[in-house]
Amino acid sequence: xxxxxxxxxxxxxxxxxxxxxxxxxxxxxxxxxxxxxxxxxxxxxxxxxxxxxxxxxxxxxxxxxxxxxxxxxxxxxxxxxxxxxxxxxxxxxxxxxxxxxxxxxxxxxxxxxxxxxxxxxxxxxxxxxxxxxxxxxxxxxxxxxxxxxxxxxxxxxxxxxxxxxxxxxxxxxxxxxxxxxxxxxxxxxxxxxxxxxxxxxxxxxxxxxxxxxxxxxxxxxxxxxxxxxxxxxxxxxxxxxxxxxxxxxxxxxxxxxxxxxxxxxxxxxxxxxxxxxxxxxxxxxxxxxxxxxxxxxxxxxx
Amino acid sequence: xxxxxxxxxxxxxxxxxxxxxxxxxxxxxxxxxxxxxxxxxxxxxxxxxxxxxxxxxxxxxxxxxxxxxxxxxxxxxxxxxxxxxxxxxxxxxxxxxxxxxxxxxxxxxxxxxxxxxxxxxxxxxxxxxxxxxxxxxxxxxxxxxxxxxxxxxxxxxxxxxxxxxxxxxxxxxxxxxxxxxxxxxxxxxxxxxxxxxxxxxxxxxxxxxxxxxxxxxxxxxxxxxxxxxxxxxxxxxxxxxxxxxxxxxxxxxxxxxxxxxxxxxxxxxxxxxxxxxxxxxxxxxxx
Numbered sequence: 001x002x003x004x005x006x007x008x009x010x011x012x013x014x015x016x017x018x019x020x021x022x023x024x025x026x027x028x029x030x031x032x033x034x035x036x037x038x039x040x041x042x043x044x045x046x047x048x049x050x051x052x053x054x055x056x057x058x059x060x061x062x063x064x065x066x067x068x069x070x071x072x073x074x075x076x077x078x079x080x081x082x083x084x085x086x087x088x089x090x091x092x093x094x095x096x097x098x099x100x101x102x103x104x105x106x107x108x109x110x111x112x113x114x115x116x117x118x119x120x121x122x123x124x125x126x127x128x129x130x131x132x133x134x135x136x137x138x139x140x141x142x143x144x145x146x147x148x149x150x151x152x153x154x155x156x157x158x159x160x161x162x163x164x165x166x167x168x169x170x171x172x173x174x175x176x177x178x179x180x181x182x183x184x185x186x187x188x189x190x191x192x193x194x195x196x197x198x199x200x201x202x203x204x205x206x207x208x209x210x211x212x213x214x215x216x217x218x219x220x221x222x223x224x225x226x227x228x229x230x231x232x233x234x235x236x237x238x239x240x241x242x243x244x245x246x247x248x249x250x251x252x253x254x255x256x257x258x259x260x261x262x263x264x265x266x267x268x269x270x271x272x273x274x275x276x277x278x279x280x281x282x283x284x285x286x287x288x289x290x291x292x293x294x295x296x297x298x299x300x301x302x
Numbered sequence: 303x304x305x306x307x308x309x310x311x312x313x314x315x316x317x318x319x320x321x322x323x324x325x326x327x328x329x330x331x332x333x334x335x336x337x338x339x340x341x342x343x344x345x346x347x348x349x350x351x352x353x354x355x356x357x358x359x360x361x362x363x364x365x366x367x368x369x370x371x372x373x374x375x376x377x378x379x380x381x382x383x384x385x386x387x388x389x390x391x392x393x394x395x396x397x398x399x400x401x402x403x404x405x406x407x408x409x410x411x412x413x414x415x416x417x418x419x420x421x422x423x424x425x426x427x428x429x430x431x432x433x434x435x436x437x438x439x440x441x442x443x444x445x446x447x448x449x450x451x452x453x454x455x456x457x458x459x460x461x462x463x464x465x466x467x468x469x470x471x472x473x474x475x476x477x478x479x480x481x482x483x484x485x486x487x488x489x490x491x492x493x494x495x496x497x498x499x500x501x502x503x504x505x506x507x508x509x510x511x512x513x514x515x516x517x518x519x520x521x522x523x524x525x526x527x528x529x530x531x532x533x534x535x536x537x538x539x540x541x542x543x544x545x546x547x548x549x550x551x552x553x554x555x556x557x558x559x560x561x562x563x564x565x566x567x568x569x570x571x572x573x574x575x576x577x578x579x580x581x582x583x584x585x586x587x588x589x
Binding site for chain 1: 330331332333334335336337338339340341342345409413416417479480482486487488489490491494495496497498499502554555556557558559560561562563564
């Protein structure tokens with residue numbers, strides 16, 4: 001039985017969590033259209049951490065945290081612009097080594113809360129009653145006015161990024177959620193700079209398709225074929241992510257025809273506030289990386 | 303002796319079905335790969351529910367399959383209310399998926415859990431309507447009687463709305479493609495986002511087992527189950543189940559998933575009235 005398991009496991013596509021650095025988005029996304037590579041949607045589902053390019057020092061702690069979330073046995077593979085075939089070969093070799101070694105790499109950060117426990121208030125966490133406060137340095141939900149009807153509803157704040165797979169690489173958002181409605185968002189750090197090749201229509205379309213649950217269609221698009229999927233346009237609500245008179249549906253339609261969908265300047269937080277999480281992720285995927293990077297950097301310049 | 307054979311048949315069908323489903327999903331090597339990794343814990347998880355959720359999901363698939371007749375008149379649980387037993391399995395699936403998202407104590411799994419609960423309710427209603435509509439010509443809630451009532455014409459022809467609506471239910475119960483709101487890509491795999499190692503593999507196996515059961519129930523209720531010429535009953539059931547599994551996998555891979563709020567509108571405004579119409583028309587025809 002164990003032998004069958006090992007043989008099968010050896011044939012599995014490599015489950016890789018990708019941490020994408022500046023300039024490496026297009027190359028990495030194309031790498032995962034290959035049959036022998038699978039991009040894990042969470043570090044928990046990976047055994048290899050692929051670090052593409054040079055991760056800026058501000059993001060190195062986040063990278064260490066992602067690394068420690070990968071279940072052992074695990075290993076890191078650095079990709080500094082070698083040929084895709086060579087990097088796939090290296091990933092496969094590393095996987096083979098992992099099957100022999102017991103644990104792989106050790107944790108990079110201590111397995112401890114980010115802050116000390118400080119007992120404040122009746123339940124020790126600070127805040128009011130059993131809500132709010134920052135136990136171990138992490139904010140707990142506290143009620144606030146619901147942005148849709150003004151009633152009181154729990155607000156949960158979290159920082160998401162810079163390697164979250166549904167966000168563009170490098171983008172870190174500080175979001176406040178009520179349920180899955182975004183009631184406040186600020187940009188902690190803008191996406192890493194990417195050259196124009198990340199704006200290629202097939203890459204943009206593939207990103208949207210993956211969010212719509214169509215991984216195989218995305219792979220087909222990156223392979224130069226038609227997506228072969230049903231209800232792609234229909235699944236996107238009219239008016240979602242409307243900028244200068246064009247909405248997400250129009251942009252996806254342009255990408256399907258192989259055309260670029262250039263965008264003027266826009267206010268990113270305003271586009272996201274009030275949207276549900278899934279809508280917000282679709283909106284982000286419907287913005288070409290170059291336009292998104294400009295928009296995310298605009299507040300910094302101001 | 304018959305009971306023993308039926309227990310064996312249910313277990314073998316589930317086991318072979320899971321392997322077939324994994325092949326259709328091209329997920330068999332991946333499952334083995336997941337198993338070879340260690341399981342890591344989130345901070346302060348609900349350990350009991352984390353461990354029980356996949357086991358319950360698997361158990362619900364097994365109970366659901368045991369009301370399905372493998373030959374005319376022969377089911378492991380030959381209950382006069384087989385449809386109700388299956389309905390219970392459907393409803394409890396929502397609870398199990400919710401617990402799976404609740405237990406890791408992390409934001410994305412919890413968002414997936416609440417989304418699934420919101421989607422699950424309006425999916426269960428059409429499910430009950432189409433199943434009751436199928437029970438009307440049989441004048442019984444027993445799946446054995448429903449199979450008998452299809453000797454002349456299958457329900458898929460008598461009630462053409464039934465099977466398509468039930469396929470939507472099946473996609474929801476198996477967390478698949480357009481109805482996979484629990485484990486979606488925008489929330490990093492949702493209720494499964496914090497799963498690793500054996501726990502993750504077991505959850506995936508339970509999902510595949512549910513695909514087998516829901517396909518077998520659909521084959522029984524709409525495609526005459528074990529009825530068919532020449533070949534023995536169980537073989538017909540297996541063939542029809544496998545065909546429906548392939549259809550569900552195909553739909554899951556090909557149909558886009560919209561946002562949860564939009565899907566909720568579609569479910570309440572379009573699918574629920576359609577299933578009501580299915581029930582009314584079937585009732586009038588059965589009179």
